[in-house]
Structures are given as structure tokens and as C-alpha cells.
Amino acid sequence: MEFKKRILCIGAGYVGGPTMAVIALKCPEYRIDVVDINQDRINAWNSDDLPIFEPGLFEIVKERRGKNLFFSTDTEENITKADIIFVSVNTPTKTFGEGAGMASDLQYWEATAHQIVKHAQSDKIIVEKSTLPVRTAEAMERILKMHSGNIKFEVVSNPEFLAEGTAISDLLEADRVLIGAHDTEEGNRASQEIADIYRHWLPEEKIITTNLWSSELSKLIANAFLAQRISSINSISALCEKTDADISEIAHAIGSDSRIGSKFLQTSVGFGGSCFKKDILNLVYISKSYGLYEVADYWESVVTMNEYQKSRFVRKIIKEMFNTVAGKKITLFGFAFKANTGDTRESPAIDITKSLLDENVRVTIHDPEAIENAKIDLKGIEKNITYETDPYRAAANSNAIIITTEWEQFKDLDYSKIYDSMEKPAFIFDGRNILDHRKLFSIGFNVYPIGKQQLTHFS
Numbered sequence: 001m002e003f004k005k006r007i008l009c010i011g012a013g014y015v016g017g018p019t020m021a022v023i024a025l026k027c028p029e030y031r032i033d034v035v036d037i038n039q040d041r042i043n044a045w046n047s048d049d050l051p052i053f054e055p056g057l058f059e060i061v062k063e064r065r066g067k068n069l070f071f072s073t074d075t076e077e078n079i080t081k082a083d084i085i086f087v088s089v090n091t092p093t094k095t096f097g098e099g100a101g102m103a104s105d106l107q108y109w110e111a112t113a114h115q116i117v118k119h120a121q122s123d124k125i126i127v128e129k130s131t132l133p134v135r136t137a138e139a140m141e142r143i144l145k146m147h148s149g150n151i152k153f154e155v156v157s158n159p160e161f162l163a164e165g166t167a168i169s170d171l172l173e174a175d176r177v178l179i180g181a182h183d184t185e186e187g188n189r190a191s192q193e194i195a196d197i198y199r200h201w202l203p204e205e206k207i208i209t210t211n212l213w214s215s216e217l218s219k220l221i222a223n224a225f226l227a228q229r230i231s232s233i234n235s236i237s238a239l240c241e242k243t244d245a246d247i248s249e250i251a252h253a254i255g256s257d258s259r260i261g262s263k264f265l266q267t268s269v270g271f272g273g274s275c276f277k278k279d280i281l282n283l284v285y286i287s288k289s290y291g292l293y294e295v296a297d298y299w300e301s302v303v304t305m306n307e308y309q310k311s312r313f314v315r316k317i318i319k320e321m322f323n324t325v326a327g328k329k330i331t332l333f334g335f336a337f338k339a340n341t342g343d344t345r346e347s348p349a350i351d352i353t354k355s356l357l358d359e360n361v362r363v364t365i366h367d368p369e370a371i372e373n374a375k376i377d378l379k380g381i382e383k384n385i386t387y388e389t390d391p392y393r394a395a396a397n398s399n400a401i402i403i404t405t406e407w408e409q410f411k412d413l414d415y416s417k418i419y420d421s422m423e424k425p426a427f428i429f430d431g432r433n434i435l436d437h438r439k440l441f442s443i444g445f446n447v448y449p450i451g452k453q454q455l456t457h458f459s
Contacts, residue, residue: 003031011088012036022171024069026200045071056168079119088129102285113143154190159219165340180215227276229264231305237267237451247451269431270309272337272346314355326360331398334405335367335374342369349404366394400427
């Protein structure tokens with residue numbers, strides 16, 4: 001089959017895979033190649049057991065794979081043939097040198113830029129899909145143009161705004177698509193070529209074009225604002241527990257104000273995922289590098305509040321279980337950082353588990369999708385940890401259950417059966433406020449929500 005265009009995505013992770021699958025679905029006249037250096041990951045993309053869990057993803061991949069969607073490790077050949085290259089490689093937080101703990105580690109991104117220069121034989125549009133610090137495109141352009149000869153590269157920023165667990169609907173029904181490019185004839189032409197992809201299924205008013213730097217910075221700011229809302233409501237949950245106010249009622253009251261809105265006002269044990277903490281710390285580092293220390297301190301406090309919420313939760317568990325949890329069995333329902341994904345990056349469950357292990361707790365972990373990733377996260381500290389795929393077996397003989405992920409199926413479990421299998425007194429600490437607390441109390445549990453009145457059988 002003759003394709004109108006060839007699109008290459010370098011990086012087959014949580015962003016590259018779903019994004020290219022949807023483009024393949026909506027643009028059948030384009031050939032989409034997704035490459036990655038990880039052979040096991042590519043093998044998984046070519047199987048019926050995809051490397052990531054995302055509702056609706058498998059059906060799309062199955063429909064388009066082998067038709068106009070292809071997965072391989074052949075980066076060099078695909079660079080040569082591609083018209084448009086999306087760069088969706090990992091940009092983790094640096095763990096070494098200048099900016100360690102805050103700045104983005106761009107070594108994989110830079111290696112990709114050099115690889116593109118080396119193997120490109122024709123003009124190409126390079127699309128930044130990874131979340132990058134503002135003005136990173138400038139560095140990419142220098143690398144691309146340094147040895148490009150007569151080949152022309154135009155760099156465009158097209159940040160992702162995907163939430164894990166809803167990535168496919170976020171792509172198909174996007175609030176907006178952001179495309180940043182230079183305000184030149186070549187830049188505007190490249191911007192329109194990328195916009196043409198999304199016009200296959202999105203209306204024109206949802207496609208926003210900006211300059212390159214506004215696009216790069218917008219992704220960091222969007223994540224910072226969302227994380228700020230979570231930390232803000234979580235800070236109030238602590239006050240609610242001291243005053244007998246109800247955090248859900250407060251969230252509903254303030255969320256009904258059209259100036260505020262209701263989204264991201266659900267209190268929890270804390271936010272996780274690959275983006276929020278990383279992007280805020282990146283913003284902090286950028287602000288400090290420009291001497292904007294007050295700005296940096298403001299945004300750093302969002303992360304500080306998130307860490308406080310996790311440690312406060314663990315302290316509450318210890319206190320309410322008679323100030324000692326040593327030797328007790330505590331079961332975590334959930335390990336993914338959110339429901340409908342197997343991703344555990346920065347999951348609050350990681351820190352909670354480690355803190356409990358420090359107290360000599362016997363921890364059992366149950367999660368519908370994230371157990372294998374949990375084993376990776378906790379490698380080297382396996383003593384006193386067991387993993388269980390069945391929630392009832394996981395809860396048996398436990399002193400307490402902690403809800404750490406808001407999986408819908410946790411609401412429908414037979415908690416009378418679970419209560420009968422547990423040691424008494426039996427505790428539930430609902431770190432997501434998803435359960436029917438009064439019903440649990442009537443069964444016999446001592447129930448501890450976040451930001452709500454606790455329900456206990458102790459006088």
C-alpha cells in the first residue's frame with residue numbers, strides 16, 4: 001500500500017504507544033512506525049499482552065497493527081524513511097550532578113537528536129512529544145543543524161496532555177491539542193502539517209497554535225496547576241480531621257463555584273505518576289536558574305505538601321493501631337498510582353509500604369494490574385512483603401486494610417466476608433475515600449477516611 005506520509009515515533013512508552021495507535025486509527029492513509037530500543041517492549045506491542053494497560057488501547061492496536069501501525073527496534077531505517085518524527089523518549093529527573101533531584105535528565109533526548117542527524121537523508125519535521133524544559137527546542141535545533149548539510153529540520157512542540165487510565169478518551173476527545181512552532185514561513189508550514197493530523201478527528205477550535213516556547217512551558221504549567229489543586233485540598237483534609245468538618249462536603253461546596261470548578265478536588269493519600277512531581281521540580285529548577293527564588297519556593301511547597309500527606313497518613317495508621325504496628329499484617333488494596341493503569345511511578349503506595357516495613361509490619365499487596373511493577377519498585381526489600389492476586393486471600397488474617405488506589409472493583413468487594421477473615425479489632429484506612437464508611441462501620445470495622453470523621457467502636 002502507498003501511504004500519503006510516514007510518521008515515526010521514537011519511544012514506545014505510555015505516551016508514544018497510545019498516541020500513535022490513535023493516529024493510526026484516525027489517519028489510515030499514514031504509515032505509523034513506533035520504535036524503541038527495548039526489544040521486550042516491542043515484542044509485547046506485537047503480542048496480545050501489551051506492555052501497558054490502558055482501557056481501549058488493545059482494541060485499537062489489534063485493529064491497526066500490520067495495516068498502518070508497526071512496532072520495531074529498527075530506528076535507523078525508519079528515521080531515513082520518515083517525513084515526521086515524534087520524539088517521545090524518557091526525560092526523568094536527574095539523579096546526579098547539577099540540578100540533581102529537580103532538573104530533567106536530557107541524555108536520552110540528546111542521543112535521539114544525534115541519531116536523527118546521523119541517519120536522516122531528507123527534510124523532516126521533528127515533533128517534541130516528551131515533556132521538556134522550556135527552550136529545549138533551541139538545543140535540539142543546534143544539534144540538528146550543526147551537521148545537517150542541505151537537509152532541513154523544523155522543530156515543533158506538541159506536548160501530551162494524557163491522564164493514565166483515560167489516555168485513549170483523552171486523545172479521541174481532547175480538550176485541546178497544542179502545537180508550538182517558530183513564527184516563520186517554515187515554522188508555520190510545519191505547524192499546519194501537524195495540525196492536519198489532528199484535524200482528522202478534532203474540530204479546528206480545539207487545535208491551539210503558539211510560539212515554540214509557550215508550548216513547551218504550557219505542559220509544565222498545566223501539570224503544576226493540577227498538582228497544586230490536589231495539594232491544596234489535601235492540606236485542608238488535615239484541618240477537617242481536627243475540626244470534624246467533612247472534606248467531601250467542602251470540595252462539593254467550593255467546586256460548585258464556576259470560578260473554581262470541581263475537578264482535581266478529591267482528597268487522597270497523595271498524587272503520584274510520572275509527571276506531576278517531575279514537572280513541578282523541573283519548574284522549580286528553571287525558576288531558580290533565572291533567579292526567581294520566590295516563584296521556586298511557591299511551587300516547591302506543592303511537592304512538600306504531597307510528601308506531608310503521605311507521611312501524615314502513615315503516622316495516623318500507627319497512632320490509631322495503638323501506637324505499634326510491629327509484627328502486624330497490613331494489606332494494601334492498590335499499588336498503581338491511580339486506577340485503570342498498571343503504572344506505579346511515584347505511587348504513594350511505594351512510600352507507604354517502605355514506611356510500614358520500617359515499622360516491622362508484614363505487608364501484603366493486592367492490585368488488579370500493578371503487582372509486577374510493585375515487585376520492581378520494592379526489589380531488594382522483599383522481606384515481609386507478599387503479593388496476592390485475590391483480594392480475599394490478601395485480606396485474610398490482616399489487622400488492617402489500606403485503600404491506596406481508587407480501583408472501582410474495591411467498592412464491590414464483600415466486606416462482611418473480609419471482616420470475618422481478619423484479626424480483631426479490624427481497621428480500614430481509606431486513602432481514597434471511595435468506600436461506604438458507615439456500612440463498613442456497621443459490619444464492625446474501625447474506619448478512618450481522609451478529611452472526614454473517623455468511625456470507631458472504641459469508647
